[in-house]
Amino acid sequence: MEQKKVDKPKKVRTKRSLSTKLTPYAYTMPAIILFLVFTVYPMINMIRLSFYEWNGLTEEKFVGLQNYNYLFNLQVDFKIALQNTLVYTVSVVFFLLLFALIFAVWLQKDSKINAMVQRLMFFPHLCSMLAISTVFSWLMDEEGLFNAVLSFFDLPGLRWLNDSTTAMMSIVIIAVWKGMGYHALILLSSLKSIPTEIYEAAALDNTPPVRKFFRITIPLLSPQLFFMLINITLSSFKVFESIRVLTKGGPGKSTIVLVYYIYEYAQSNLKYGVAAAAGVVLLIFLAILTVIYFRLINRRVHYQ
Amino acid sequence: MLGLTKKQRRNIKRTSLNILEWIFKLAVCVMFLFPFYWMVITSFKPYLETLQFPPTLWPETFTLSGYFTVFEELEVLRYIKNTLIVTGSVIVLQFLVNIPAAYAFAKWEYKGKGMMWAIVLATFMIPGQLTFMTIYYMFADWGILNSLLPQILPTIASAFSIFMLRQNFKQISDEVVEAARLDNASEWKILWRVMVPMAKSTVITTVLFSFIGHWNAYFWPLVMTRNEELKPITLAIDRLKSLEQGMNYTDIMAGNVILVLPVVILFLLASKKIIQAMAYRGMK
Numbered sequence: 157m158e159q160k161k162v163d164k165p166k167k168v169r170t171k172r173s174l175s176t177k178l179t180p181y182a183y184t185m186p187a188i189i190l191f192l193v194f195t196v197y198p199m200i201n202m203i204r205l206s207f208y209e210w211n212g213l214t215e216e217k218f219v220g221l222q223n224y225n226y227l228f229n230l231q232v233d234f235k236i237a238l239q240n241t242l243v244y245t246v247s248v249v250f251f252l253l254l255f256a257l258i259f260a261v262w263l264q265k266d267s268k269i270n271a272m273v274q275r276l277m278f279f280p281h282l283c284s285m286l287a288i289s290t291v292f293s294w295l296m297d298e299e300g301l302f303n304a305v306l307s308f309f310d311l312p313g314l315r316w317l318n319d320s321t322t323a324m325m326s327i328v329i330i331a332v333w334k335g336m337g338y339h340a341l342i343l344l345s346s347l348k349s350i351p352t353e354i355y356e357a358a359a360l361d362n363t364p365p366v367r368k369f370f371r372i373t374i375p376l377l378s379p380q381l382f383f384m385l386i387n388i389t390l391s392s393f394k395v396f397e398s399i400r401v402l403t404k405g406g407p408g409k410s411t412i413v414l415v416y417y418i419y420e421y422a423q424s425n426l427k428y429g430v431a432a433a434a435g436v437v438l439l440i441f442l443a444i445l446t447v448i449y450f451r452l453i454n455r456r457v458h459y460q
Numbered sequence: 461m462l463g464l465t466k467k468q469r470r471n472i473k474r475t476s477l478n479i480l481e482w483i484f485k486l487a488v489c490v491m492f493l494f495p496f497y498w499m500v501i502t503s504f505k506p507y508l509e510t511l512q513f514p515p516t517l518w519p520e521t522f523t524l525s526g527y528f529t530v531f532e533e534l535e536v537l538r539y540i541k542n543t544l545i546v547t548g549s550v551i552v553l554q555f556l557v558n559i560p561a562a563y564a565f566a567k568w569e570y571k572g573k574g575m576m577w578a579i580v581l582a583t584f585m586i587p588g589q590l591t592f593m594t595i596y597y598m599f600a601d602w603g604i605l606n607s608l609l610p611q612i613l614p615t616i617a618s619a620f621s622i623f624m625l626r627q628n629f630k631q632i633s634d635e636v637v638e639a640a641r642l643d644n645a646s647e648w649k650i651l652w653r654v655m656v657p658m659a660k661s662t663v664i665t666t667v668l669f670s671f672i673g674h675w676n677a678y679f680w681p682l683v684m685t686r687n688e689e690l691k692p693i694t695l696a697i698d699r700l701k702s703l704e705q706g707m708n709y710t711d712i713m714a715g716n717v718i719l720v721l722p723v724v725i726l727f728l729l730a731s732k733k734i735i736q737a738m739a740y741r742g743m744k
Contacts, residue, residue: 179647180570183560188576190557190617195583198591198598205594212597259488273485275731276492282723282734284676286694287716290701291495294502294709301498304514337492338738345739394589397678401698415589422593423683435590446585 199439205432212426223433234434236409237417240324244413245392247328248335252388253381255332256339261373263340264347274344277337285334289401292330293317317402320410327398327411339384346380347373379452386449393441414438499720503527503713510709526714530700536718538689539696546611546692547674551667553616558666561617562625563651567637583619592683599684610684611692615674621666628662629655665737668730675722693719 206223208216227234259277263270280288295301296316303313316326350373358368374381396415399405405412405420412420414434421431464472502510503526505519530536564570565577588595591614599610632655640650656663678694685691697715701707727734 177570180564180568180573183564184573184576186557187561187617187622188579190613191579191583191619194595194614194617195586195591196579198594199586201594202590269482269485273488275735276489278735278738279724279727280492280495281738282672282727283720284678284694284723286676286678286698287499287719288495290712290716291499294713295495295498299511299513299515301515307514333492333495341735341739394587396589400678400682418589418593419683428593431593435593439586439590442585442587450581450584 202432202435203439205428206436208429208432210428212428219429223429226430227433227437233409233412234417237412237414237434238437240409240411241393241395241413243324244328244331244395245389247325248331248392249385249388251328251332252335252339253384255336256343256384257377257381259336259340260343260347261369264344274337274341278341279337280334281338283334285397286401288334289330289398292326292333293402296326318407320407323403323407323410327402330398330402331392331395335388339388342384343377343380346377350376383449383452386445386452390442390445390449393438393445496720499713499716502709503717505710507708507710523710526708526710526712529708529711530714530718534696534700534715536693536696536715539691539693542608542690543675543677543692543694546608546677547671549608549612550615550674551670553612554618554621554666554670557616558618558621559625559656559663560651562622563629563655565622566626566629567634580619580622583617588614588680592680596683605684606687606690608690611677611681611690615680618666618670620669624662624666625659628659632658661733661737664733665740668726668734668737672723672726 205216207218207220209219209222210216263274296314297303298313298315298318302316306313314322317323354372354376355368358372363371394415395413396419399411399413399416400419403411405416415438418431418434418438421427421434501517501519504522504524505516506521506523506525509516509520561580565573565580595610595614596605599605604610636654636658637650640654645653676694677692678698681692681695685695697712697719700712700715
């Protein structure tokens, strides 16, 4: 505003502002174009494809809502996949949050051994799911170490991944083992941000530890816990790698999940329309969760 | 307990509780270390020893045959080369695409910014697990399926990187930028000479995520590559399972060791930095 009063530099200003008017676009456009070409357009194309019948080779044929009818009415596979995904997601969310909370509270004191335990717990998060899954499939082999331990205690061995009743449980165990340390770590850093005065006040009042935990720790962590809940739900809905490496959806259909269903229909069955329709259903789930997620981020920023 | 004062008794109670806690902590360490230990020792066991039940906790005889299979028969180095080319190109291109975009979003006001930002946010909820089916045929139309480009191009623009970098650039005060402008530095120069060094730790974090993400990448290459020559290390290791009849866990575990080793080294070198970055990512 002040510059308006001065006459001379005005010319220079306008000249410069013309170029500065264009530079933001030059800086943003590469990313935006890449997003449009590799994310937005393929998604719109997928939604369109969900109304067509296509095998990847012949002409596309418009079939209206027939693919959706196929998913929900003609066949049980999709409903099983949906159900399995929900079972997987609910179990992973529950056990990850529970264990992360227990370990975060247990390991919150600054000490060498706590730092070491935290690090060891965290490391699997960085490793390839393929490698982790493979090691566990070896441990869970019918003649593997887990059963050897069970038989040592005179317990009957389990068939783990080879039995339709225990396969999903085994996959959940692996996911929880892998993600526990990471989520404990996030909770630990928010625990550290709780002002110590609050605990000191509680100590003066002689509040018992269990009460302190439920009355102070949990409420103060609740925004973070809810945030993690959404995050884990989002990633659990997309579970694929462990399923593909370990069970390929089996035994029977006991571990077919949404993304695996989509993958099968697109890669092996070459029914792209059905795969796309299943993709649209997954997209709706993800969209709802993402909107909640960003609402939360915004609210948190405002409070800070 | 007779003859002890109350204080002594309390001390005994406390030390025994401490010892118990230590034992539990060690048990947790074992729980998280053991699968890696199992991976490594299995990779050195001869095939016949892996079939024993109950399994041996330490190899009775050592063999390098697993590593021989991985390097000689599977020629894993060829696949590692693919992974490294993809990862390297993505990281360089990500620098050129995401950093300027984040800077523009953080520091400038311009028409259409809101809509562009909405596009960035929208891509958060559209995973590759959905878009792969149409992207594959787009690449087929472009005639680039027989190259590494399908593994590189879609992962360059990263909403996550832009988001994190923008956050960090916003925290840098405008006075710093103004001061540089007064020195007649071009915007491009300001970005790379002033902003990026000041946001160094976020930049390193995004590079770290890129590296780990691409080293471990499984789904995307699986759906994008039909040609054996173009596959990354993960798919090669995955193939070990179908290479022979029956599962040869010596070979498979040797492959897994190779897959996990770079991440172990990275973690040993920079665990503090990585943990900080990861905790930060989870909080935001």
